[in-house]
Amino acid sequence: MSTDAQDQSEIFNGTANVGLKDHRSVDGTDTRAIPAFVFGEELADLAEHDPRIVVLTADLGRSNRATDFAARHPDRFFNVGIAEKNMITVAAGMASCGRLPFAATFGSFAALLGAEQIRTDCAYPNMPVRIVGHHSGISMGFYGTSHHSLEDIGMMRCIADLTVVCATDANHLRALLRASLDHPGAMYIRLGRGRDPQVHDAVPDIEIGRALTVRDGSDLTVIATGSEVHPALQAAESLAADGFSTRVVDMFTVSPIDRDAVLHAARSTGAILTVEEGNLTNGLGTAVAECLFEAGIRIPFRRHGVPDEHVPVGPPAALYAHYRLDGPGIAGVARELLTCERPE
Incomplete structure (x- = not known):
C-alpha cells in the first residue's frame, strides 16, 4: 500500500x-x-x-x-x-x-x-x-x-x-x-482536542508554574486546564444569570501545580470545582485536593472529569455532553456544588 x-x-x-x-x-x-x-x-x-x-x-x-x-x-x-x-x-x-x-x-x-x-x-x-x-x-x-x-x-x-x-x-x-x-x-x-475555541485574543504572557485567572468571581472558583477552560468560561456566564459570581482559573501547569493559586482561591471564594478532560484518578482534581488537604483547608470542593471507566465510542461533541464536560454540563455540576445538591 x-x-x-x-x-x-x-x-x-x-x-x-x-x-x-x-x-x-x-x-x-x-x-x-x-x-x-x-x-x-x-x-x-x-x-x-x-x-x-x-x-x-x-x-x-x-x-x-x-x-x-x-x-x-x-x-x-x-x-x-x-x-x-x-x-x-x-x-x-x-x-x-x-x-x-x-x-x-x-x-x-x-x-x-x-x-x-x-x-x-x-x-x-x-x-x-x-x-x-x-x-x-x-x-x-x-x-x-x-x-x-x-x-x-x-x-x-x-x-x-x-x-x-x-x-x-x-x-x-x-x-x-x-x-x-x-x-x-x-x-x-x-494539546487539546484539536477543536479548541479561542480563549486568549493574543498570545498571553505566561510563566510556567503560575496559573492564569481568566475571569474573576467570589462565590466559586472553577480550576480548569486545557480544553476545559473555554467551556468553564461558558459555564461561568450561565451561572452569572443565576446570580453566582464565578472565577475561572486556567491551571495550565498541572505539575508542578501553582499551590499559591489554589490556596488563594480557597480563601477568597466559597467553593472550588476542578474540571479536566481526563480520568479523575490522580489528575488535576487530585492535585488540587492535595494542596487543600496539606494546608488543612476545608471548603466545598468537587472534582469533575471522566470517571474511572473506558469511554464509549462516539463523536467528540456527544462525548463531552455525555460526561458533562461542555458549558451546560459544567454549569450543572457547579450548581449542584453551590446548592449542596447531588445527582441521584
Whole structure:
C-alpha cells in the first residue's frame, strides 16, 4: 500500500467528509485557531533564531502539522515511523548533544507507550526533551479506547522532574512553546482536542508554574486546564444569570501545580470545582485536593472529569455532553456544588 493510501491526516484534522464526526465537532472552526495547526508553524518561526530546535514525529507529521516545520527546516525534522518509544529515546539522545527536541505524537501513544522512556531517558537525566501529546482526552471519539488519552495527566504528574503543561488554545500554545525554550528539564506538553475555541485574543504572557485567572468571581472558583477552560468560561456566564459570581482559573501547569493559586482561591471564594478532560484518578482534581488537604483547608470542593471507566465510542461533541464536560454540563455540576445538591 502506498504512503498516500495510508495517510489519515485529513480524518484526524477534521477535513475529510467521512462521517466520523457530528456537525457540532467541526462547524465554524477556523483551522488557524486549532492548536495542532500552529504547532509546526510556531516552532518553525522559533527555529529561525534558535539552532537547537529539532522536531520528531512518529509518522503523524500532517496530523500535528509538524510538516509546517519540515517545509522550512527539512534538515531538522525527523520522522521515525511508527516507533513512539524509539522516538522519545532518540530525542533524549539529541538533547544530550545540545539539541532541543520536540517529539510529537497522539497523547495516548506518547504517555502510555512512552512512559518508561519519558521517565528514564528524559526526566531522570534531566534532558530538555519536550514530549508533545496531541489529540488528547476523548477528542479521537470514534477511534475508541486505544486512541483516547485519559490517563496521561495522572501518569505524567507521577514522574519526578517532569513538567506537565496543557495548552488552552492556539495562542496559549504559542506562549507555551516560547516559554519552553529555556525551561530546565523534560516537559510533557498536552494539546487539546484539536477543536479548541479561542480563549486568549493574543498570545498571553505566561510563566510556567503560575496559573492564569481568566475571569474573576467570589462565590466559586472553577480550576480548569486545557480544553476545559473555554467551556468553564461558558459555564461561568450561565451561572452569572443565576446570580453566582464565578472565577475561572486556567491551571495550565498541572505539575508542578501553582499551590499559591489554589490556596488563594480557597480563601477568597466559597467553593472550588476542578474540571479536566481526563480520568479523575490522580489528575488535576487530585492535585488540587492535595494542596487543600496539606494546608488543612476545608471548603466545598468537587472534582469533575471522566470517571474511572473506558469511554464509549462516539463523536467528540456527544462525548463531552455525555460526561458533562461542555458549558451546560459544567454549569450543572457547579450548581449542584453551590446548592449542596447531588445527582441521584
